[in-house]
Amino acid sequence: EAGVAQSPRYKIIEKRQSVAFWCNPISGHATLYWYQQILGQGPKLLIQFQNNGVVDDSQLPKDRFSAERLKGVDSTLKIQPAKLEDSAVYLCASSFQGRVTEAFFGQGTRLTVV
Amino acid sequence: SQKIEQNSEALNIQEGKTATLTCNYTNYSPAYLQWYRQDPGRGPVFLLLIRENEKEKRKERLKVTFDTTLKQSLFHITASQPADSATYLCALSLGALHMRFGAGTRLTVKP
Numbered sequence: 297e298a299g300v301a302q303s304p305r306y307k308i309i310e311k312r313q314s315v316a317f318w319c320n321p322i323s324g325h326a327t328l329y330w331y332q333q334i335l336g337q338g339p340k341l342l343i344q345f346q347n348n349g350v351v352d353d354s355q356l357p358k359d360r361f362s363a364e365r366l367k368g369v370d371s372t373l374k375i376q377p378a379k380l381e382d383s384a385v386y387l388c389a390s391s392f393q394g395r396v397t398e399a400f401f402g403q404g405t406r407l408t409v410v
Numbered sequence: 411s412q413k414i415e416q417n418s419e420a421l422n423i424q425e426g427k428t429a430t431l432t433c434n435y436t437n438y439s440p441a442y443l444q445w446y447r448q449d450p451g452r453g454p455v456f457l458l459l460i461r462e463n464e465k466e467k468r469k470e471r472l473k474v475t476f477d478t479t480l481k482q483s484l485f486h487i488t489a490s491q492p493a494d495s496a497t498y499l500c501a502l503s504l505g506a507l508h509m510r511f512g513a514g515t516r517l518t519v520k521p
Contacts, residue, residue, distance in 0.1 A: 300453075338513045341510060352507055352508050404453055
């Protein structure tokens with residue numbers, strides 16, 4: 297079974313530029329999460345999708361971050377404009393819908409804002 | 411505000427001993443608690459899940475307890491091995507929503 301795919305693996309941008317990350321969850325997983333993990337900290341939930349719909353985006357900085365999940369499969373997370381404090385690893389995870397079960401994580405995208 | 415605290419940033423133990431990691435939470439009534447392992451440069455990997463009405467769960471050398479009165483979970487690794495060295499994260503969720511993580515504890519098992 298293929299795991300959660302994320303790209304790119306690494307990204308370096310200058311502050312005030314924009315950046316987008318892509319995630320392809322495990323086939324059949326209706327729940328998709330985006331987390332931000334700053335070095336030395338635990339993952340922070342940014343947004344959770346159930347199929348196409350957003351069920352939790354309470355910690356998403358909506359003035360600069362946006363996310364979409366078209367057709368209930370792939371998802372993109374965008375930052376525009378980026379700030380230095382956005383430097384982190386962005387993790388995508390997926391799980392079965394309607395069940396409290398484990399989340400499967402991708403390897404993440406390491407973003408460096410200079 | 412809701413807080414999830416893992417007892418220490420780092421824990422060093424000798425091979426063969428039992429490692430005990432703690433996860434405390436405040437202003438939270440989670441229905442489920444999970445433990446994940448994270449290696450450097452990798453995403454977290456699921457280990458165990460325990461429900462609020464369960465006291466204890468075991469899987470091979472791993473054991474997790476969940477005390478909703480104390481608002482605490484303990485995670486034990488028995489007969490620890492150097493390969494167990496990693497960061498361990500606890501995560502709390504309200505049903506299938508809002509899975510929140512603690513900061514993690516970095517475990518080092520010395521031979």
